[in-house]
Structures are given as C-alpha cells and as structure tokens.
Amino acid sequence: MIRLPMTEIDRTKPGPLFLKVKEEILRQIRLGGLRPGDRLPPTRQLATELGLNRGTVSVAYEQLVDEGVLESHVGRGTYVATELTMDALGISNGASSEYKWVDHFAGIDPPPPNLYPQVNGNLIPFHRNVPDEALFPIDTFRVSLDESLSIEGERLLSYAPKAGHPKFVSFLIDYLAENRLGGVSQNEVLVVNGSQQALDLIGRAFLRPGDTVVVENPSYSGALELFRSFGARIIGVDMDEFGLRIDEAEKILARERPKFIYTMPTFQNPTGRNLASARREQLVRLAARYEVPVIEDDFDGELFYDNPPPPTLKSLPGNQGVIYIGTPSKMLFPGLRIGWIVAEDAVVEHLGRVKQIADLSSSQLLQAAFARFAQSGALSKHKDRVRRAYKERRDQLLQSLEKRMPEGCSWSRPGGGMSLLVSLPSHLRADRVLEITADQGVLFSPGSWFFVNRGHHHLRLCFGSVPVEQIDTGVKVLADAVKRELRDRRAVALGKPSSLPQV
Ligand SMILES: Cc1ncc(COP(=O)(O)O)c(C=O)c1O
Known part of the structure; x- marks a missing residue:
C-alpha cells in the first residue's frame, strides 16, 4: 500500500475539507506520486495522519470512485483506477494549446498563498530572519x-x-x-x-x-x-x-x-x-x-x-x-x-x-x-557590534512581550540568534492574527510553517531586522490583535455577535 505524501491539509484555504483531500489525491495522481493500480491507505489511517474525521476522507474517496478516478473493491480496499481517463483527472484532451505547468513540475509544491500584503507605510518586519542591512560593513x-x-x-x-x-x-x-x-x-x-x-x-x-x-x-x-x-x-x-x-x-x-x-x-x-x-x-x-x-x-x-x-x-x-x-x-x-x-x-x-x-x-x-x-580583524569587530545590537533588540522584545501580551500566551527566551516562538492559546490561529496585524504593517511567520503537523497557534518573531525603537510598537499591535481574537472567539462561543464575519 502506498503512503500518501501529504502530511497536512491546508486549512487556511477556504472550502470544505473533503474537497481538499480530493484535490490532493488528484494532484498526486497528476504528479505521478500515485499511479494506476496503487492502493490508497484505509480511510481511518489517512484521517488519523491528517488529523481529520474519518467521514471526511470517506466522502472524498466515494466521490472519486463515482468520478472514475478510484476503484473500491469490497474487502480489499481502494485503488487508483487502472484505466484512468484524462477527463477523470480534469486534464484537457489536447484541445487547449495551453500547458498546465503545475502538472509538469515534480516534487516541489506550489508556493503557499502570499500572506504578506503590500505594506504601504511603516513596515515592522518580525518575519525576516535576516541580519539588519543597516549594520552591513x-x-x-x-x-x-x-x-x-x-x-x-x-x-x-x-x-x-x-x-x-x-x-x-x-x-x-x-x-x-x-x-x-x-x-x-x-x-x-x-x-x-x-x-x-x-x-x-x-x-x-x-x-x-x-x-x-x-x-x-x-x-x-x-x-x-x-x-x-x-x-x-x-x-x-x-x-x-x-x-x-x-x-x-x-x-x-x-x-x-x-x-x-x-x-x-x-x-x-x-x-x-x-x-x-x-x-x-x-x-x-x-x-x-x-x-x-x-x-x-x-x-x-x-x-x-x-x-x-x-x-x-x-x-x-x-x-x-x-x-x-x-x-x-x-x-x-x-x-x-x-x-x-x-x-x-x-x-x-x-x-x-x-x-x-x-x-x-x-x-x-x-x-x-x-x-x-x-x-x-573586521569580522570579529563586526560580530561584537551586531551582538550588542541584537542583544538590545532581544531584551526589548522580551520586555514588550512581558508587558503587553495577554494571559495564556507564552514565548521562548533565546540566548542568541534572531528569533523566538510565541505560543497563543490553542484555540487561536496565528494566520488570523496575522491578517489583522498585517493591515498595520506588522508581519511575522505563522507557526504552521515550522511545525511538522499543525502548529497553527504558534508564531515566530524575528528581531534581527527590526530597529529597537520599533519593537514595542510592533508588539503592541500584535498583542491588541491577539486580544481581539480572544474576544471574538469568546463571543462566538457564547453565541454573541462579534467582529468575525458571520458565515
Ligand atoms: C536554520 C537555517 N539553516 C540554513 C539557512 C540557510 O542559510 P544560508 O543558505 O544563507 O547559509 C537558514 C536561513 O534562514 C536557516 O534559518
């Protein structure tokens, strides 16, 4: 039986989860990761691996069977159909002269949607894990x-x-x-x-x-x-x-x-x-x-x-x-x-x-x-200089987090490097918080990029490229956004109107 090379379904994209499972299976077939005759994992196993309901995976399988992409054999499992048609895969039969390049690429997933909007005005770049260009000798x-x-x-x-x-x-x-x-x-x-x-x-x-x-x-x-x-x-x-x-x-x-x-x-x-x-x-x-x-x-x-x-x-x-x-x-x-x-x-x-x-x-x-x-001798002079600069930024960041972040949040305390990890209460999503802070020019990286599975309530803050005098302003924007999300979630739990779109 083949292991599906999918470890997580992207929940940041809109749409029902079963459709995402379907799309991912189709994509794997188009890329050649799954071939005609390959056996798919049992629904229970795939559901556990992806952190989904078994029913969600079953619906995806059933629809693909109906569409002729998969075949189900009672007692033996579900297989990629041995006689797959281009139609079933949603691939045109040569009528179009346009290449669908994504189906030709191997191995590398398409880039995730750009979470960082064009920021007009002052940008506070907690997302950049790079040294400060202003300090380059x-x-x-x-x-x-x-x-x-x-x-x-x-x-x-x-x-x-x-x-x-x-x-x-x-x-x-x-x-x-x-x-x-x-x-x-x-x-x-x-x-x-x-x-x-x-x-x-x-x-x-x-x-x-x-x-x-x-x-x-x-x-x-x-x-x-x-x-x-x-x-x-x-x-x-x-x-x-x-x-x-x-x-x-x-x-x-x-x-x-x-x-x-x-x-x-x-x-x-x-x-x-x-x-x-x-x-x-x-x-x-x-x-x-x-x-x-x-x-x-x-x-x-x-x-x-x-x-x-x-x-x-x-x-x-x-x-x-x-x-x-x-x-x-x-x-x-x-x-x-x-x-x-x-x-x-x-x-x-x-x-x-x-x-x-x-x-x-x-x-x-x-x-x-x-x-x-x-x-x-210039490198060791430079290292002394940047260590002093980044230490000041690290200290300011820790102090601002302590002062401003609401209860239920925690963060790592690095002794070096240029980043730390903030953990929000587990029912919050860092990418939603980012949507709010990005509007005010404060960018960071959502934790789901770094965790093998899930990690949606964590976020990374980098302090190397943020001038020390901007750090507290940036943390205030972040803390206010987290407080707003906490209020909104509480309101939703109590069935009250909130600033969340009611969909
Ligand atoms: C942990 C880690 N390893 C490696 C790299 C790649 O660095 P470079 O290729 O510039 O040496 C980075 C870049 O951010 C990194 O964070």
Whole structure:
C-alpha cells in the first residue's frame, strides 16, 4: 500500500475539507506520486495522519470512485483506477494549446498563498530572519574584495577546485578551531553556496521518495520544504526548554530507520533555544548506537548574547556520524552565499561530487574576500557590534512581550540568534492574527510553517531586522490583535455577535 505524501491539509484555504483531500489525491495522481493500480491507505489511517474525521476522507474517496478516478473493491480496499481517463483527472484532451505547468513540475509544491500584503507605510518586519542591512560593513568589505583581486589576480575568477578555494579552506580550518570546532583536516571540508546548498546536497545524496527524516518539532521551514521536495516523510520530535527531547527521539529511532536526524542544537530556528550540554552528548551517542547520521545546522551559533553556547555536536567524542554545516549568513551577510560542510572524508568526497554535478563551483572571489575580511580583524569587530545590537533588540522584545501580551500566551527566551516562538492559546490561529496585524504593517511567520503537523497557534518573531525603537510598537499591535481574537472567539462561543464575519 502506498503512503500518501501529504502530511497536512491546508486549512487556511477556504472550502470544505473533503474537497481538499480530493484535490490532493488528484494532484498526486497528476504528479505521478500515485499511479494506476496503487492502493490508497484505509480511510481511518489517512484521517488519523491528517488529523481529520474519518467521514471526511470517506466522502472524498466515494466521490472519486463515482468520478472514475478510484476503484473500491469490497474487502480489499481502494485503488487508483487502472484505466484512468484524462477527463477523470480534469486534464484537457489536447484541445487547449495551453500547458498546465503545475502538472509538469515534480516534487516541489506550489508556493503557499502570499500572506504578506503590500505594506504601504511603516513596515515592522518580525518575519525576516535576516541580519539588519543597516549594520552591513560595506566599506571594509569592499577593501577586502579589492585587495583579494589585486593580490590573487585572474585565477580568482576561475572555477574553484572541488573542495573550495584552497586559501579559504586553510583559513576556515583555523577559524573553526578558534570559534566552533577544532581538529578539522583539509579533506573533511567542503565549501558550498550557503548552508541551504549544504542541505540540498545532503538531500540529493541521502534521500529517495518515501525515506524518513527526523527533525525537531518545530524546525526550519526551508529545510522541511527541501526534504519534502525529495519525497521524504518527516517525523518531528517534540522540544522542551532544553531543546530536542532525547527520550522522544529514542522512541522514534527504536521503530523507524530514518536517513538522518536534522537538528539546530544552537539557537534553534524558530525557538532560539539551545540543546542542553548533557543532551548534546546523549544525542551523539544515541545516533551512533542506531547508526543514524546527524545533520548539525550551526547557522547562527556565533550570535550569542549572554553566555557562549555549549560545544557543537561535531566537537564531541563519538562525532563520526555528525555532518556539520556552517554559514556566515546570519553573523555577517547572506548575500555572500558561502557555507561549509565538515564531515568524515568519505562523506565530503561524495557530497563534493554531488555539488560538482549540481553547480560546478562556488565563487573563489567571495571566499577570498571573506577570508581577508576575517583575517584583517573586521569580522570579529563586526560580530561584537551586531551582538550588542541584537542583544538590545532581544531584551526589548522580551520586555514588550512581558508587558503587553495577554494571559495564556507564552514565548521562548533565546540566548542568541534572531528569533523566538510565541505560543497563543490553542484555540487561536496565528494566520488570523496575522491578517489583522498585517493591515498595520506588522508581519511575522505563522507557526504552521515550522511545525511538522499543525502548529497553527504558534508564531515566530524575528528581531534581527527590526530597529529597537520599533519593537514595542510592533508588539503592541500584535498583542491588541491577539486580544481581539480572544474576544471574538469568546463571543462566538457564547453565541454573541462579534467582529468575525458571520458565515
Ligand atoms: C536554520 C537555517 N539553516 C540554513 C539557512 C540557510 O542559510 P544560508 O543558505 O544563507 O547559509 C537558514 C536561513 O534562514 C536557516 O534559518
């Protein structure tokens, strides 16, 4: 029996749920994920997976049987019809000259509806998990670029060797030893185009449709989308204030064979939480015991505001299975498109080959300039400066949330990074709150993007790009919107008129 590669039905779109189940099955057939003769999961199972009523799934199946898309065999289950017609799939029979491109694309879902309207006037961008452009050290970086070109000349503008620009790789090994992890040798490093490419290469190298990936729940939406695009089934492990729950992870590893565990132990996106030291050791040991690789995404480990974070997983004993990913995107600027993978040489060798197939090379010019910039002392000066700026923003955000948010809301308290997670009372929906705040220019990311399943009452606030003097105004708009939603829900529960549209 085939597993339907759908983990959640999009409840933000209008329309009855059974129609969404129907549309998703039709879409999977058009994309080739379901083929004629494939058996569908029993209605009860699919309903449980999607968090729906069994009746909802049954109606969707029944209608598709009536329309000739599915066939039902008593006692044997429901199958995709063996003789499917184009009509049944809603595909024109060549009469139209227009391509339906969405049916040609493989793997990647169409983008979600744009939740962010065009904001005229003052925008308070709590949705942007990026460093503040106003703090970019442009002049110093320009000098590093110029110097690199003058000293290294034309060769800098050629394709790079497979592992990266040799001088950059040497610099990186020293830099990592000073800041994140020591004892790395040349053949354990691969330079890539940002950590997103590192994740993509890992996906290409490790994942086939139907494979399982274990992640923290919630996790980085860009990684979830990416792994799903390879047809992976994602299992989320709950977190608490000390990060990923190792006991939960162990239960999963005892029954599944995931291709890897993807984790952000340091200032996790979206919660900003750290995995506690003892748990780091437990995770490395657990993964080694089950022989499951761990992908450690250390994207913002250097942006700490209180104490330095615990050691990286890759620097702990027994770390052979850890594939470490780093990037300057958050501590400096993301437009460099530099990132690095540190792993056992067999893994680096293989990922290097996958990278060559994907894009031939990364920019040597930018690697050389970044190394020069760092070696001149400008990077550590810049890190001090942004740590001070973001700490002030983090403190202001926590203070404003404390002062303004209504009872029943809670939030994480990050010691670094640029984001935190707010949890609303569970009967509220963050996307509805966003509709209200967006009208006033206050944007944030709804939690459903980060949670493997549901998460609709959470939201992520990023403070890196919001000037400190705008934070309290933004939180006030958010808090007022949450209070309004609470009032409206209460009114609906009591059957009173409210500001909700009465549909
Ligand atoms: C957790 C995490 N990993 C990786 C990335 C990708 O970063 P880059 O490709 O710029 O290095 C991001 C970007 O926001 C992120 O939040």
